[in-house]
Amino acid sequence: MIPQGHPLRKLFHELVAECYYTHSGIDDSELTSYVGDLLTEFSAAENLYRIRDAEGRPVRAIRDMITASDPVFGVASSFDEEREVRRHIGDYALFATGMYPESTQLWRHSGESSFIEMVRAGKESYYIVSQFDLFEYREEAPLFSRPRSGSDRLSAGSEVSLRTASSMLKAWSLRTYCANTRAKLP
Numbered sequence: 001m002i003p004q005g006h007p008l009r010k011l012f013h014e015l016v017a018e019c020y021y022t023h024s025g026i027d028d029s030e031l032t033s034y035v036g037d038l039l040t041e042f043s044a045a046e047n048l049y050r051i052r053d054a055e056g057r058p059v060r061a062i063r064d065m066i067t068a069s070d071p072v073f074g075v076a077s078s079f080d081e082e083r084e085v086r087r088h089i090g091d092y093a094l095f096a097t098g099m100y101p102e103s104t105q106l107w108r109h110s111g112e113s114s115f116i117e118m119v120r121a122g123k124e125s126y127y128i129v130s131q132f133d134l135f136e137y138r139e140e141a142p143l144f145s146r147p148r149s150g151s152d153r154l155s156a157g158s159e160v161s162l163r164t165a166s167s168m169l170k171a172w173s174l175r176t177y178c179a180n181t182r183a184k185l186p
Contacts, residue, residue, distance in 0.1 A: 002040050012036040030143060038091050048095070051088055062121045065089045069125075083132045086125040090144070093122025 002009060013036035020026040020035075041047045049058035051065050054075055059065050068074045069085035076082040097118050130145035 002044065006040070008043060009036065009040040012039040034143060035094075038095060042091070042095050048092065051085055062089065062093065062118055065092070066121060066125075079132075083129055083137070086128045089125035090122045090129060093118045093125070097122070 013033060016036040016039065017029070017032040020028070020032050026032075049060055051059040051068055052075070053059050053064065053068065059068055065085065066089060069076050069082050069089065071077065071079055071082045074082075074085075076085050097115060101115055126144045130141050130143075133141035133145075
């Protein structure tokens, strides 16, 4: 996990809040914090592909992630783990369709999910997460089931946020590289 005080986390939180408000009129700190945290965590590739199959290999296809989430037939050993895998599926779908929607056309040719299938799987997974609304999940569950549907609110400003974040992450990486190697910025 990337630390709470990390500059990248702060950058993504500010960026997402600004993009959601400017492009979608959404002023919701819980929602934008969630997406900011998602971007921060997914900036590390091991977090993007943290779901593992029975052999311990990263699961990259949405269909395989859905299979893995099943506590009876998949690798999820409990309903809590099912919830975590489903949340990851929703997060992964939001990230992939918001950051790189054009890549879903490439996935489709290799037998992976299309853009529509990815959005559908993400919404379904967020809905399932919203149904875990007891005990330790009581406070977080409403984020995924608000009016206009949690997944629609999550995706409403995401494409702009994610694309802007992608550009900023590339610039941030270049600056970090230059600072660490004492190279000059172009």
